[in-house]
Amino acid sequence: MIILGATPIGNLGDASARLREALEQARVVASEDTRVTQRLLAGLGIANRPRLIALHEHNERQKADELVELARDADLLVLTDAGMPTVSDPGFPLVQAAIAAGVDVTAIPGPSAVLTALALSGLPTDRFAFEGFLPRKSGERGRRLAELAGDRRTLVFFEAPTRLATSLAALAEAFGPDRPAAVCRELTKLHEEVRRGPLGELVAWAEAGVRGEICIVVGGAAAEASDPVDALARVQSLAASGTRLKDAAALVAAETGLGRRELYEAALAARRA
Template sequence: MDKPGTLHIVATPIGNLGDISARALEVLGSVDAICAEDTRHTRQLLSHFAMERPLLALHQHNEEAQADQLVARLQAGESLALVSDAGTPLVSDPGFRLVRAARAAGIRVSPVPGACAAIAALSVAGIASDRFAFEGFLPAKAGARRERLARLAAEPRTLVFYESAHRIEESLGDMAAAFGPDRRAVLARELTKLFETVLDGGLAELLARVQADPNQRKGEFVLVVEGVVDEAESQLIEGRRLYGKLSAHLPPSAAAKLAAELSGAPRKALYGGDS
């Protein structure tokens, strides 16, 4: 029986092609095939480095159907690489189903680390990064996006988001409303590319700068938002959010009591009535 191959999870540049690692090039040049989110994009990357390998399309629409076939190839002794369009695979990109299926089948899954937009933005943000929560892309629909942000308003960890050019204004506006206009944040745009910019300030200030400059509404964005530093403030924000939800179904006093128990906020700060 053939010895199983290896599934290599290979990070590729997020912009500057000089950021690819020597090991990534070695692995990409040696595998039997490369699983790519967009084969046209990956073919351009390989062509830049005078490399040619068989490419297999693996994206969110076919990953579940393709996983078993790819695992069978790995079990037969082939080695495969998985890449996304840019950066580290599986970070807001497809691939976890294939990785899970390969691991379940006893296949070795090996990371080839490299660029990641979220980590690159954190490294230049000047915002605490000892604890952070990666939130990826917010929901496209306004109602769902605002609900997600309301749930995150009391988060003490630094928050990291990805956003697209056509929603950056709306997302900044919703963040300013949910977190407060002065909440400190950094907007990193087109990291490692020719028109890279990193803006910092309060959320309302960042929104105004984006609205004033059309160039700041182009490209790919990472938003790094400071968490709530004061624990009591965090509890109060969450308590008020919970009270707003519970008071639609419970008497105000009962809603305040339960919200206080769940959040740690003082009950009297949520509702001034008698207990």
């Protein structure tokens, strides 16, 4: 099978017992950077020296079929430089190819910069979305942020330190300078820091220069006051198109923040009338 192994995002002490065992037993490892994997083996005191195959963004689609065939005969451990493979890191084409070929895929859970930043941000965690890196070009970045401006979920982004101030300024322009946010840097490392505040204030802070691995967490858009009449019309429209009335009421309730039961009963009353 193929085993996706989550590696430490900074602190080697976060390597799980399962990851250590997998590294000790692995015959073949596909890794984002074989030099990083060699340092991981040495840092964890792993004596095993498996065959290392480079699997990165520039070759992963070409290598996928070959690695799937290798995994038919022996477990293939897949590692990225930090965190879980496939999450803004190489591995997704390989997983797709394995599923298509009927080869089992499993994971060794572990450190995640996305979840660590989310937990430390102080922002709502019940609904969130990971958006990876924002586009570098200003036009593409603006269009992406315009699409996200009304999203009520907490949003998590990765960013390079050299582009942090630019991205925060773009976020403040698209979402408003008062939108709450947090910049999390060097997570689990010696100089870990979480800076919380409105986007406008974070822009001013970042312009002085920030170093390290960066996650940006931004609070979701505030719910707008919804017109119950418009919401009822939306329920009726969904029901007329074939959606069950209860499902239509639940969907519109999630969209508007209005009560599901109230919407359902209002729609029933309108039917009877």
